[in-house]
Amino acid sequence: MKMKMRPVMPDIVTGARIDLGRLRASILEMAAIGATAAGGVTRLTLTDEDRAARDLFARWCADAGLTLRLDDMGTQYARYEGRDPSLAPVLLGSHLDSVPAGGKYDGPLGVLTGLEVVRALRDAGLRGRRAIEIVNFTNEEGARFEPAMVASAVLVGAYTADFVHHRRDATGLRFGDELDRIGYRGDAANRPGAIHAYLELHIEQGPVLESENLPLAAVEGILGIRWFNVTLRGQSQHAGPSPMRSRRDAMVAAGRIIVGLRELALSYPDPVVATVGRLRPVPGVINQIPAEVVMSADVRHWTDEGLAEIAGKAEALMRRIAVEERVEIDIETIQNVPPTRFDPRLVELLDASIQAVGAPSRRMVAGAGHDAKYMNDITPTAMLFVRTIGGMSHCESEEIAWDDARLGAETLLRAALRLAEEP
Ligand SMILES: [Zn+2]
Numbered sequence: 001m002k003m004k005m006r007p008v009m010p011d012i013v014t015g016a017r018i019d020l021g022r023l024r025a026s027i028l029e030m031a032a033i034g035a036t037a038a039g040g041v042t043r044l045t046l047t048d049e050d051r052a053a054r055d056l057f058a059r060w061c062a063d064a065g066l067t068l069r070l071d072d073m074g075t076q077y078a079r080y081e082g083r084d085p086s087l088a089p090v091l092l093g094s095h096l097d098s099v100p101a102g103g104k105y106d107g108p109l110g111v112l113t114g115l116e117v118v119r120a121l122r123d124a125g126l127r128g129r130r131a132i133e134i135v136n137f138t139n140e141e142g143a144r145f146e147p148a149m150v151a152s153a154v155l156v157g158a159y160t161a162d163f164v165h166h167r168r169d170a171t172g173l174r175f176g177d178e179l180d181r182i183g184y185r186g187d188a189a190n191r192p193g194a195i196h197a198y199l200e201l202h203i204e205q206g207p208v209l210e211s212e213n214l215p216l217a218a219v220e221g222i223l224g225i226r227w228f229n230v231t232l233r234g235q236s237q238h239a240g241p242s243p244m245r246s247r248r249d250a251m252v253a254a255g256r257i258i259v260g261l262r263e264l265a266l267s268y269p270d271p272v273v274a275t276v277g278r279l280r281p282v283p284g285v286i287n288q289i290p291a292e293v294v295m296s297a298d299v300r301h302w303t304d305e306g307l308a309e310i311a312g313k314a315e316a317l318m319r320r321i322a323v324e325e326r327v328e329i330d331i332e333t334i335q336n337v338p339p340t341r342f343d344p345r346l347v348e349l350l351d352a353s354i355q356a357v358g359a360p361s362r363r364m365v366a367g368a369g370h371d372a373k374y375m376n377d378i379t380p381t382a383m384l385f386v387r388t389i390g391g392m393s394h395c396e397s398e399e400i401a402w403d404d405a406r407l408g409a410e411t412l413l414r415a416a417l418r419l420a421e422e423p
Contacts, residue, residue: 016124016417018409023116024402030056030096030112031104040396041104045097045139046074046175051182053096057111057136064119066134070186072161073151074138074179077192080118082131082420088194090128090419091379092117092412093135093371094202099143103203103398109386109405110201111136117413128420130196137371138184144169152374155191195379197346197419200372201412202383203400204364207391208270214362215404216411218350219383222366222373223271223300224307224339230257230318234327236283236291250293251281253325260317261297264310271365272310274299302339302365340373346382346415353414354384359407384411 033052034043043049054076061068061078069077079089094110114134121127142148145167153159165176179185209217234250258276265274275298281290299314301307315331322329347363354361366383375381386408389399 016120016126016413018116018120018406018413019123020402020406020409022119023112023405023409026060026112026115027104027108027405030108034098036101036396038101038396039104040101040398041098042100042102043096043098044100044144045141046144046178046182046184048182050097051184054136054182054184057096057115060115061134064115064122066118069190070184071151071190072186072188073154073164074184074186075151075191076136076184077190078115078118078134080121080127080132080134082128084129085131087130088196089131089133089192090196090416091133091135091192091198091375092201092416093137093198093375094200095137095140095371097139097141097143099141099394101396102141102394103392103396105203105388105398105400106205106393107140107202109203109400109408113201113405113409113412116409117416120413121417126417128417129423130420132416132420133192138179139175140371145175149369149371149374152371156374156377158374158377161188195375196422197343198372198375198379198381199346199350199412199415199419200370200375200381200383201408202370202385203388203393203398204385205368205388205391205393207388208364209362209385209387210389210391212362215359215387215401215407216354217362217364217385218347218354219342219366219385220347220363221302221342222340222369223273223302224304225335225337226299226307226311226314226333227335228297228314228318229332229334230295230297231330231332232293232295232322232327233329234291234325235289237289239287239289242289247289248326249289250325250327251290253321253327253329254279254281254293254295256321256325257295257297257318260321261299261314264313264317265299268301268306268310271367272301272306273367274310274314300367304338307339340376342372342376342382343380346380346419349415349418350382350384350411353411353418354407356414357407357410359411384408384415
């Protein structure tokens with residue numbers, strides 16, 4: 001959350017050089033799979049496009065001399081062996097699936113930068129004490145099969161493999177059947193055992209780094225989330241003959257709640273947010289005061305105490321407005337995701353590595369979920385954010401600057417090699 005300057009750390013990776021041209025070519029070749037006319041990518045998980053992306057990644061890994069494993073979720077692991085194969089590996093991962101009409105960098109930048117890191121080490125004849133494994137997690141996005149991030153969730157025991165294999169897409173196809181169809185169902189025995197650390201490089205997907213003219217950030221954690229489903233019940237009446245002062249209007253209560261939640265979030269510093277994304281009036285006709293409005297509310301904060309506080313204030317605000325508008329209210333908590341706090345030592349290492357490549361460092365908290373959220377439950381984890389042009393993501397105009405990609409890769413190389421050298 002703050003900027004810090006520290007002395008430059010000694011260059012521990014002399015000899016290993018990131019080849020930006022190779023990284024760029026790999027990202028663009030990957031982006032051609034499922035490419036859209038407007039410059040984006042549609043590569044939903046377990047589709048033919050996803051299979052082609054996996055095949056290409058596997059070929060590049062084999063060419064780089066990496067050993068590939070496939071687990072029962074279809075997650076790919078490409079291992080660059082360490083000097084002591086008995087030690088737990090360092091994992092560098094992200095995902096190759098996309099949302100419909102998504103961008104070229106959300107996911108692939110992390111996977112392919114990881115690949116570039118081991119290509120650079122191999123070219124320099126360098127090998128860490130520990131192995132480095134590049135990970136392509138299946139179905140990070142959750143765009144075809146809900147929920148999102150199921151493959152890392154299974155690794156940490158948040159879902160069973162059976163639960164995930166039985167998820168169905170909108171057309172009724174099963175996750176497990178589609179995994180078989182594309183030939184990417186592996187073995188549970190190939191899941192990672194002990195893991196030394198997990199690092200995920202990802203685009204920021206927001207405007208903060210750009211607004212501060214910074215290329216990179218060390219990510220300290222992920223915002224916790226509370227979701228409410230709110231039902232407001234008033235009196236349905238004809239719009240014409242009902243005097244304003246006698247109404248019990250559920251829609252007016254909903255409108256005041258929307259504005260009130262925005263004001264509540266604005267009373268906190270960034271990155272605290274509150275959002276109403278769904279609103280359904282019943283019956284929803286032009287000349288009738290709605291009898292009922294069903295709406296959502298989403299509040300996010302980076303600490304447990306802060307999340308409990310803003311969620312409590314949001315609930316009190318909604319109840320107060322309901323009383324003032326003389327409508328009944330039901331508030332149901334439908335999702336409660338605690339904030340993720342990444343490993344402070346790894347965040348510090350990324351911070352120092354950013355400065356070592358000559359960039360100013362900044363720490364921030366991620367607003368969206370990533371596989372790193374689950375990995376943090378089983379191994380020391382941190383993320384590295386790369387500036388996203390215009391803050392645009394999950395859209396075809398998603399862009400980065402190649403200089404930022406180079407700085408990100410150099411940072412990841414340093415941090416990964418440092419971790420791989422640890423006894
Ligand atoms: Zn992503």
